[in-house]
Amino acid sequence: MRNYPCQDCGRPQVAGKKFPRLCWGCRQRRHYHPTKCPSCHQVRPLAWPQTDGQVICAGCAGQPSIFACKHCGREDHPFNFRQCARCWLTEHLTDILTDPATGTINAELRPIYDTLRAGRQPRATIRWLIKPGSVAADVLHRFATGELPLHHNTFRHDLPQGRRYDYIRTLFTSTGVLPPAPIGIERIVAWLGPLVADQPPHHAEIINRYAHWHVLRRLRRHADRGTLTASLINNARANILLATRLADWATNQDATLTDLNQAQLELFLTEQPVAPRTAAPFVRWLNATGTNPGLQLASHDRAEPAVTMSDDHRWDSVDRLLHDHTINHYSRVAGLFMLLFSWPLNEILRMTHQQIDEQPDGRVLVTFDTIPVELPTGLSTLVTEQKASHGLATYTAGGTTWLFPGRNPGTHMATEQVRHELVSRGIHPRQSRSAALFALASQIPAPVLAEIAGITPNAAIRWAALAARDWSQYTATRARL
Numbered sequence: 001m002r003n004y005p006c007q008d009c010g011r012p013q014v015a016g017k018k019f020p021r022l023c024w025g026c027r028q029r030r031h032y033h034p035t036k037c038p039s040c041h042q043v044r045p046l047a048w049p050q051t052d053g054q055v056i057c058a059g060c061a062g063q064p065s066i067f068a069c070k071h072c073g074r075e076d077h078p079f080n081f082r083q084c085a086r087c088w089l090t091e092h093l094t095d096i097l098t099d100p101a102t103g104t105i106n107a108e109l110r111p112i113y114d115t116l117r118a119g120r121q122p123r124a125t126i127r128w129l130i131k132p133g134s135v136a137a138d139v140l141h142r143f144a145t146g147e148l149p150l151h152h153n154t155f156r157h158d159l160p161q162g163r164r165y166d167y168i169r170t171l172f173t174s175t176g177v178l179p180p181a182p183i184g185i186e187r188i189v190a191w192l193g194p195l196v197a198d199q200p201p202h203h204a205e206i207i208n209r210y211a212h213w214h215v216l217r218r219l220r221r222h223a224d225r226g227t228l229t230a231s232l233i234n235n236a237r238a239n240i241l242l243a244t245r246l247a248d249w250a251t252n253q254d255a256t257l258t259d260l261n262q263a264q265l266e267l268f269l270t271e272q273p274v275a276p277r278t279a280a281p282f283v284r285w286l287n288a289t290g291t292n293p294g295l296q297l298a299s300h301d302r303a304e305p306a307v308t309m310s311d312d313h314r315w316d317s318v319d320r321l322l323h324d325h326t327i328n329h330y331s332r333v334a335g336l337f338m339l340l341f342s343w344p345l346n347e348i349l350r351m352t353h354q355q356i357d358e359q360p361d362g363r364v365l366v367t368f369d370t371i372p373v374e375l376p377t378g379l380s381t382l383v384t385e386q387k388a389s390h391g392l393a394t395y396t397a398g399g400t401t402w403l404f405p406g407r408n409p410g411t412h413m414a415t416e417q418v419r420h421e422l423v424s425r426g427i428h429p430r431q432s433r434s435a436a437l438f439a440l441a442s443q444i445p446a447p448v449l450a451e452i453a454g455i456t457p458n459a460a461i462r463w464a465a466l467a468a469r470d471w472s473q474y475t476a477t478r479a480r481l
């Protein structure tokens with residue numbers, strides 16, 4: 001067979017007389033980068049040149065596609081020669097999840113098979129299963145064959161601890177294979193034992209009591225309400241670490257947590273890089289439980305509401321989020337909710353589809369707390385698109401209805417994922433929300449503000465009082481900032 005030059009790069013390659021004549025590299029490039037066909041306007045791999053200089057798709061050229069998968073006939077999700085990633089993944093998952101006793105996919109793991117197979121990025125799933133060092137395929141296969149019992153205790157006691165295994169466990173819970181479990185709380189329990197192992201018995205008893213009956217109890221209440229976040233987990237760890245640091249310091253001072261006096265506590269706060277607000281939870285607990293009623297931290301009056309962003313800056317930020325398409329779509333929607341309706345960012349990212357009501361006449365209503373609010377036209381379009389999007393989620397697991405789906409299956413997006421992008425664009429959440437609260441407080445009654453913004457009635461009254469002050473004072477204050 002004669003060698004013809006590649007029609008793209010000109011390098012010699014073995015080919016027949018028919019077009020397209022593409023070397024392997026150029027063929028892959030066209031397959032992985034489909035574009036809109038100038039004839040049918042569909043996004044497909046284009047490789048069939050015409051006399052007028054245009055390059056069209058196989059359908060418009062009336063030719064069989066060299067990019068089609070030999071199994072399903074589709075051209076999308078290319079993976080290897082004549083097989084798409086989804087078909088390859090289907091075969092691989094079948095091998096992994098087949099129960100040798102029945103010769104079919106393990107019935108209990110069928111939801112895992114269906115979820116992984118239907119993921120929107122099959123190539124990413126393949127990499128997760130076969131990349132060097134991956135444990136996913138081995139662990140899933142051991143569950144499928146019955147070597148590992150399908151139970152949370154398997155993850156707690158029989159498998160190593162770490163994020164790779166936590167991800168698999170999250171996939172199991174989000175698909176209903178296992179019931180929900182507060183993995184973050186379990187990690188703190190496992191971390192706590194070694195942390196207090198070197199403490200004197202009297203200090204270990206106090207720290208364990210504080211951790212289990214105060215810190216973890218609070219986290220479990222959040223877990224029951226569905227409001228447990230990574231930030232709360234991290235704060236819990238910080239509070240327990242503070243208790244161990246204070247215990248270590250007391251031991252070095254030939255004292256105990258029960259007989260530590262106020263002067264020693266203040267000396268500890270002076271010597272150690274600890275903010276009083278970080279120490280406050282443990283000190284208050286020592287006092288409230290009678291473990292050491294002599295310790296206390298000075299209380300501070302509640303700070304008055306403050307506004308450090310001008311209204312012009314706020315509206316400039318709104319305009320940027322409405323029209324700047326270089327910003328991620330989910331960050332634009334979350335930022336606009338915050339700038340226009342003063343809703344906290346962490347609460348925005350926990351919103352569900354049920355809070356969005358699309359009316360037959362085209363209007364879109366959103367319920368942040370209890371009162372539905374009609375969205376302006378530009379924002380309503382963005383919200384409708386966000387509702388139809390997949391966010392960061394690779395898998396649609398468990399019929400999740402998060403408005404901002406997260407990377408882990410069945411979870412919502414993490415706050416820092418959005419906060420970082422907004423801050424990089426000059427939009428700071430705390431300042432933005434304060435500016436929005438100030439603007440709303442000047443326009444609507446305090447009780448309505450409390451219901452829309454999700455704040456307490458007293459907080460709404462304080463914002464209303466601030467907004468009612470003389471505008472000349474506000475302008476003078478802004479000029480000094």
